[in-house]
Amino acid sequence: MAKDPLKPLISHAKEYGFVFPSSEIYGSPGALYDYGPYGVELKNNIKTYWWKAMVQVHENIVGLDSSILMHPRVWKASGHVDAFFDFFVDNKVTGKRYRFDHLVEERIAKLEKKGKKEEAESLRQQLEKALSEQNTEYMYEVLIKNDIRDPESPDKTEWTPVRHFRLMFETNLGAGEDAITAYLRPETAQGIFVNFLNVQKTARQKIPFGIAQIGKAFRNELIARQFVMRMREFEQMEMQFFIRPGEDEHWFEIWKEKRLKWYKAIGIPEEKLRIKPHDHLAHYAKAAVDIEYKFPMGFKEIEGIHARTNFDLSRHQEFSGKKLQYFDSDLQESYVPHVVETSAGLDRVFLAIFSEALTIEQLGGGKQRTVLKLHPILAPIKVAVFPLVKKDGLPEKAREIFNQLRFKYMCFYEEKDSIGRRYRRHDAIGTPFCITIDYQTLEDNSVTLRDRDTMQQERIHIHELEQRLDELLDWKTLLQKVV
RNA sequence: GCGGGCGUAGCUCAGUGGUAGAGCAUCAGCCUUCCAAGCUGAGGGUCGCCGGUUCGAAUCCGGUCGCCCGCUCCA
Numbered sequence: 060m061a062k063d064p065l066k067p068l069i070s071h072a073k074e075y076g077f078v079f080p081s082s083e084i085y086g087s088p089g090a091l092y093d094y095g096p097y098g099v100e101l102k103n104n105i106k107t108y109w110w111k112a113m114v115q116v117h118e119n120i121v122g123l124d125s126s127i128l129m130h131p132r133v134w135k136a137s138g139h140v141d142a143f144f145d146f147f148v149d150n151k152v153t154g155k156r157y158r159f160d161h162l163v164e165e166r167i168a169k170l171e172k173k174g175k176k177e178e179a180e181s182l183r184q185q186l187e188k189a190l191s192e193q194n195t196e197y198m199y200e201v202l203i204k205n206d207i208r209d210p211e212s213p214d215k216t217e218w219t220p221v222r223h224f225r226l227m228f229e230t231n232l233g234a235g236e237d238a239i240t241a242y243l244r245p246e247t248a249q250g251i252f253v254n255f256l257n258v259q260k261t262a263r264q265k266i267p268f269g270i271a272q273i274g275k276a277f278r279n280e281l282i283a284r285q286f287v288m289r290m291r292e293f294e295q296m297e298m299q300f301f302i303r304p305g306e307d308e309h310w311f312e313i314w315k316e317k318r319l320k321w322y323k324a325i326g327i328p329e330e331k332l333r334i335k336p337h338d339h340l341a342h343y344a345k346a347a348v349d350i351e352y353k354f355p356m357g358f359k360e361i362e363g364i365h366a367r368t369n370f371d372l373s374r375h376q377e378f379s380g381k382k383l384q385y386f387d388s389d390l391q392e393s394y395v396p397h398v399v400e401t402s403a404g405l406d407r408v409f410l411a412i413f414s415e416a417l418t419i420e421q422l423g424g425g426k427q428r429t430v431l432k433l434h435p436i437l438a439p440i441k442v443a444v445f446p447l448v449k450k451d452g453l454p455e456k457a458r459e460i461f462n463q464l465r466f467k468y469m470c471f472y473e474e475k476d477s478i479g480r481r482y483r484r485h486d487a488i489g490t491p492f493c494i495t496i497d498y499q500t501l502e503d504n505s506v507t508l509r510d511r512d513t514m515q516q517e518r519i520h521i522h523e524l525e526q527r528l529d530e531l532l533d534w535k536t537l538l539q540k541v542v
Numbered sequence: 543g544c545g546g547g548c549g550u551a552g553c554u555c556a557g558u559g560g561u562a563g564a565g566c567a568u569c570a571g572c573c574u575u576c577c578a579a580g581c582u583g584a585g586g587g588u589c590g591c592c593g594g595u596u597c598g599a600a601u602c603c604g605g606u607c608g609c610c611c612g613c614u615c616c617a
Contacts, residue, residue: 074553086608149543295617404617479577
């Protein structure tokens with residue numbers, strides 16, 4: 060437990076009001092978390108940063124907020140109803156767990172390598188039959204009949220029955236007899252696809268263009284672990300970019316680069332980011348990479364970039380019977396657009412940023428300082444205002460400044476405890492700037508502005524404060540780095 | 543599901559049979575002219591839950607629940 064590299068992060072997140080375990084007083088079901096007062100600020104700021112970098116900055120990207128519950132046929136068309144299962148078996152002897160389809164795929168690959176094409180083809184048919192019928196008894200039969208064993212310990216293989224696990228949460232739409240089974244969306248993307256024409260027409264967009272959406276998604280993960288890394292309820296920041304067929308690779312590369320820039324601009328160092336191609340492509344994808352961040356427990360995915368071809372739109376066209384095509388006036392032809400998707404896990408990005416920011420500095424004399432070195436744009440509280448001491452009219456003066464700044468930025472007024480303690484408290488939640496009102500302020504209306512990271516102070520006039528903060532908290536400077 | 547670890551204060555943890563503790567944090571007050579300072583005081587825990595052994599259980603035994611790590615998968 061002491062080895063858990065996430066533990067310091069989790070403790071800090073809880074102690075300072077960023078993330079709490081969900082319904083904690085009842086015993087916190089796993090993989091559900093609540094964002095506290097500072098957590099929600101940070102999370103909202105990340106969303107705003109994403110939205111501005113995607114929608115505001117790109118004139119050919121527009122936003123959408125689609126419903127979480129959708130027509131069930133959406134998920135039939137998307138392939139999730141059929142494919143979004145885990146079929147798994149355990150080896151009773153070793154306790155190892157495998158996915159049924161992975162075991163069979165592995166055998167098929169082996170057969171193909173040996174040139175036994177017929178056997179491979181026969182097995183593939185069995186696999187497809189098993190999956191399409193979702194017949195777990197038959198799956199077990201397939202394993203036994205083909206003598207498929209535990210790849211790690213073939214001599215000690217004794218399978219449990221094949222069990223299945225649906226990753227989508229089910230619920231009911233309507234009441235009583237008329238109720239139909241619906242699903243909590245497992246991804247936000249489908250809401251974009253089914254609105255493709257609505258958006259394209261009303262926003263008067265021409266291909267290439269994108270639709271962006273931030274929203275919750277739900278997956279009933281079999282094993283959900285690692286704090287907010289794998290949650291059952293999580294939030295996605297997705298953008299589907301609609302393009303001409305054949306331009307997939309071109310746009311795939313462009314979006315890969317742009318998304319990397321987005322992370323770097325906010326202070327994630329290049330060496331802690333890496334691009335990892337997918338080994339197995341999802342049922343809809345033509346090309347796929349993950350952007351991974353080096354967490355304390357190693358590199359983990361925070362965003363996926365996928366070339367989804369025209370799979371989704373074609374399927375919805377087929378299942379809905381509605382044409383989902385675009386007339387390209389330059390080419391003088393209609394087609395079903397292809398799609399390049401950027402799909403970031405908000406909670407994972409949150410964790411990456413939080414993890415990157417959390418720093419314990421060793422100061423002289425065995426002292427240490429815990430600082431959350433967040434980019435100022437993302438910090439929950441932008442400005443803390445302190446009277447140096449709680450007397451002689453300093454609090455009143457400090458309140459004046461606070462009351463002026465709070466209409467512009469998230470501010471925090473505090474007069475309790477020594478000034479040093481107050482500085483450190485705000486270091487711990489990442490407040491980038493502290494303004495202190497001292498006796499000199501009463502004489503010449505100047506205050507000190509302290510920088511969180513350097514602890515350096517500059518003395519500036521009250522009338523210059525707002526302009527100075529505007530410079531330090533400028534969106535323009537940041538956003539120009541991400542286009 | 544299997545294997546391992548762990549449940550004591552907001553956080554980190556000590557306490558292995560005899561009246562629940564420490565550090566930090568929180569709150570109130572005093573004092574203070576700038577980096578977790580000092581002083582005084584306060585609040586906060588059915589020791590995860592149930593049962594058993596015992597004169598007596600946080601501690602021993604049984605059960606149960608929950609969390610964390612690994613195996614699998616993904617945002």
